[in-house]
Amino acid sequence: MTESLKGISGSMFAGKTETLLREISRAEISKKKVQVFKPIIDDRWGEKDKVRSHSGGEHQACAVKNAVDILECLDTDTQVVAIEEIQFFGPEIVSVVQALLEADIRVIFAGLSQDFRGEPFGSMPTLLALCDEIEKPTAICTEEVDGKICGADASKTQRLINGQPANFNDPIVLIGDEDEGYQARCPKHHKVPGKPIPKI
Numbered sequence: 001m002t003e004s005l006k007g008i009s010g011s012m013f014a015g016k017t018e019t020l021l022r023e024i025s026r027a028e029i030s031k032k033k034v035q036v037f038k039p040i041i042d043d044r045w046g047e048k049d050k051v052r053s054h055s056g057g058e059h060q061a062c063a064v065k066n067a068v069d070i071l072e073c074l075d076t077d078t079q080v081v082a083i084e085e086i087q088f089f090g091p092e093i094v095s096v097v098q099a100l101l102e103a104d105i106r107v108i109f110a111g112l113s114q115d116f117r118g119e120p121f122g123s124m125p126t127l128l129a130l131c132d133e134i135e136k137p138t139a140i141c142t143e144e145v146d147g148k149i150c151g152a153d154a155s156k157t158q159r160l161i162n163g164q165p166a167n168f169n170d171p172i173v174l175i176g177d178e179d180e181g182y183q184a185r186c187p188k189h190h191k192v193p194g195k196p197i198p199k200i
């Protein structure tokens with residue numbers, strides 16, 4: 001018997017972490033033993049042992065360098081594993097998640113479905129394909145058009161460098177980057193200079 005897999009995916013500022021925290025809370029209310037993991041790369045809040053949402057919610061988390069470390073840090077009585085920022089783990093995260101499910105451990109993860117270029121992020125396509133349930137919260141597009149905020153559902157993450165859209169060829173992950181360099185955008189207002197147009 002295997003347990004179920006739930007994915008929470010979306011752009012930055014969509015409330016993915018808040019959704020994950022709600023899932024953790026629900027599992028804990030039902031007296032399940034929960035362990036929370038995050039990749040060590042995510043140090044934007046300067047606290048490596050917590051998962052924190054933009055709205056201030058938080059939960060203790062174990063920060064690990066590699067996906068396989070999740071199995072090593074696993075307590076024998078854990079029933080639910082929650083993984084934050086899963087897109088930053090290497091490809092071995094897929095086998096790790098499958099091993100957890102086979103061990104009858106429910107897995108819930110949150111991750112960016114697309115990088116700032118609008119391309120699929122890391123192992124997210126495979127992980128989402130394996131999910132029994134997917135929740136896709138959206139942010140609000142904050143692009144200003146004629147002095148007004150667009151306000152449409154935002155599924156994209158816009159990276160800005162000195163206020164200008166970042167180029168397609170810029171690195172996908174900038175360590176120590178600030179959230180201020182990113183905005184949520186709808187597909188119409190997501191700009192990636194230098195992005196190749198797919199040839200059919």
Ligand SMILES: [Zn+2]
Pocket residue numbers: 141142143150151152185186187188189
């Ligand atoms: Zn927009």
